[in-house]
Amino acid sequence: MSLYLLFDVGNTRLKWAAVESSQKPSDQQKKLWAYSGSISSKSLQSPEHKAELADYIAKTLPKPDAIGFSCVAGADAIDNLKSLFPQWGDIEWKQLRGDSSYEGIRTLYQDPSKLGADRLAAVIGARALSKSNTLIINAGTATTIDLLGSNGLHYGGWILPGLGLMQKSLEANTAQLPLAVRGDAPLGFGRSTNDAIIGGCDAAQLGAIQFAIDVAKDLNHPVERIWLDGGNSKVIASEINRLGKLKSLTIEPSEGLVLRGLWAWLLNNP
Numbered sequence: 470m471s472l473y474l475l476f477d478v479g480n481t482r483l484k485w486a487a488v489e490s491s492q493k494p495s496d497q498q499k500k501l502w503a504y505s506g507s508i509s510s511k512s513l514q515s516p517e518h519k520a521e522l523a524d525y526i527a528k529t530l531p532k533p534d535a536i537g538f539s540c541v542a543g544a545d546a547i548d549n550l551k552s553l554f555p556q557w558g559d560i561e562w563k564q565l566r567g568d569s570s571y572e573g574i575r576t577l578y579q580d581p582s583k584l585g586a587d588r589l590a591a592v593i594g595a596r597a598l599s600k601s602n603t604l605i606i607n608a609g610t611a612t613t614i615d616l617l618g619s620n621g622l623h624y625g626g627w628i629l630p631g632l633g634l635m636q637k638s639l640e641a642n643t644a645q646l647p648l649a650v651r652g653d654a655p656l657g658f659g660r661s662t663n664d665a666i667i668g669g670c671d672a673a674q675l676g677a678i679q680f681a682i683d684v685a686k687d688l689n690h691p692v693e694r695i696w697l698d699g700g701n702s703k704v705i706a707s708e709i710n711r712l713g714k715l716k717s718l719t720i721e722p723s724e725g726l727v728l729r730g731l732w733a734w735l736l737n738n739p
């Protein structure tokens with residue numbers, strides 16, 4: 470049995486998972502990963518955190534047979550990550566980039582090398598799970614919304630500030646707005662500053678999803694499935710449910726869609 474180790478280096482968090490060759494990226498069961506974890510991406514910059522993490526990984530993870538990763542957090546983050554594993558110098562680190570190829574998927578991005586590697590990985594992960602017209606939402610530092618057609622074409626997508634960034638930018642760039650705190654605000658227009666900010670940012674995220682569904686329909690690729698991943702996915706899923714909109718579509722939370730895509734890509738590029 471082989472072991473594959475996967476890293477998704479995001480702007481806020483570094484996520485990893487190890488998976489055994491007895492499993493397939495198309496498997497949907499919950500217990501997919503043999504090992505998984507996440508830490509703040511910033512901790513890769515601190516020598517103490519790095520030493521701690523290296524020690525933890527060395528004690529818990531057996532040596533993998535292959536390593537795949539994507540990184541949207543800059544070249545230093547890659548160097549810092551690799552430096553955690555001096556003992557695995559003989560393993561090739563395979564980096565998925567925006568212009569990496571994957572059989573059955575083609576992007577319409579004008580310059581695919583500029584496409585976020587995590588977005589391509591999530592698209593590949595979604596393709597492994599279903600061959601229908603799919604919206605892929607990664608609600609992390611930024612929220613990305615991508616359309617993948619049943620024909621395997623990535624029609625492009627949108628990048629908007631993630632929920633946290635939206636809220637923080639209001640606090641940072643105004644005199645009167647606080648950093649809002651999510652509570653149990655009633656639905657509808659906010660009747661306090663806090664509720665107006667939380668509700669407004671939620672509306673921007675949900676509105677973008679609704680608009681993406683409309684645009685996909687206009688492109689004759691009506692959305693059949695929606696995969697939702699990222700640190701803000703639970704909040705967004707719960708707001709969608711609370712609002713009772715988008716009822717005709719199942720929004721499926723899919724933790725680790727980027728990791729799943731990396732895994733599928735690694736298997737395709739042994």
Ligand SMILES: Nc1ncnc2c1ncn2[C@@H]1O[C@H](COP(=O)(O)OP(=O)(O)O)[C@@H](O)[C@H]1O
Pocket residue numbers: 478479480481482483608609610611631632633634698699700701
């Ligand atoms: N425990 C947490 N740690 C960090 N961010 C969190 C946490 N819970 C929710 N978040 C939200 O999730 C975002 C990070 O999500 P994630 O999918 O890991 O992003 P990225 O891939 O950009 O690193 C943060 O910007 C924050 O808004």
Ligand SMILES: CC(C)(COP(=O)(O)O)[C@@H](O)C(=O)NCCC(=O)O
Pocket residue numbers: 479480481541583584585586587588607609610611612613628
């Ligand atoms: C849009 C992103 C910042 C999202 O990063 P994340 O929120 O996952 O950390 C990242 O995918 C990226 O840097 N993309 C490059 C530009 C593009 O995709 O067009």
